[in-house]
Amino acid sequence: MFGSPESVDGFLTRLKACHGNAVFTVDYGAAEGGTALVDVLAGGINKGTGLAFVADMFGVPRNHVAAFGDSVNDREMLTYAGLPVAMANATDEVKLLAAMVAPSCDEDGVARTIQALAQMGLLGTAGDSSDICGGGSSRSSFSGQLR
Numbered sequence: 467m468f469g470s471p472e473s474v475d476g477f478l479t480r481l482k483a484c485h486g487n488a489v490f491t492v493d494y495g496a497a498e499g500g501t502a503l504v505d506v507l508a509g510g511i512n513k514g515t516g517l518a519f520v521a522d523m524f525g526v527p528r529n530h531v532a533a534f535g536d537s538v539n540d541r542e543m544l545t546y547a548g549l550p551v552a553m554a555n556a557t558d559e560v561k562l563l564a565a566m567v568a569p570s571c572d573e574d575g576v577a578r579t580i581q582a583l584a585q586m587g588l589l590g591t592a593g594d595s596s597d598i599c600g601g602g603s604s605r606s607s608f609s610g611q612l613r
Contacts, residue, residue, distance in 0.1 A: 467504050474502040481506065492539045505539050514542025532583070534568065534576050535560055551579060 467477060481489055490512065492505040513535075521531050533540070533547035536556040544550035544563045552564035553575050561567060569575035583589050 467506060468501050470500065471496050471502040474504055478504065494538060512542040513540060514544075514546040517543050517546050532580075534579070535564075536571065 467474060469477075478491060481491075488509045490507045490509050492507070494503040496502045517531065517533060518528075521528060528546065529548035531547045532549040532551060533543045534551045534553060535541075535544045536553040538557060538559060540560060541563060544552070544560065549566075550564045552561040552567050554567055554570040554573070556564070556567070568579040580589070
């Protein structure tokens with residue numbers, strides 16, 4: 467949701483009064499020009515719970531999961547991932563959660579970092595679904611390798 471800071475604050479007050487903990491909000495604050503921006507999600511649902519669900523569905527251990535983020539709505543996802551990566555254009559708060567900082571989005575940071583991880587042998591090979599993110603190989607575990 468976006469609007470003037472006053473209208474967003476009023477909306478959030480009414481939302482919390484009506485729904486309490488059934489909703490979760492991520493407040494980005496006011497952007498340039500004075501527009502406020504807030505994400506509204508179902509309580510207990512965020513990028514971290516989504517990433518955990520997908521990893522579990524495919525049997526990928528948490529320490530074999532990488533996540534890239536740049537904003538406050540990425541906090542839970544980065545906290546879940548075995549390799550949390552902040553983009554160079556990320557907020558300072560997000561960078562504090564990261565094990566490494568990738569080049570900015572404008573510099574193709576995600577692609578460049580994935581390529582670097584592959585060159586280091588930390589990713590599975592193309593076409594080998596049993597080796598997604600390194601499968602069971604101990605050298606492929608992100609935890610501790612890049613922190």
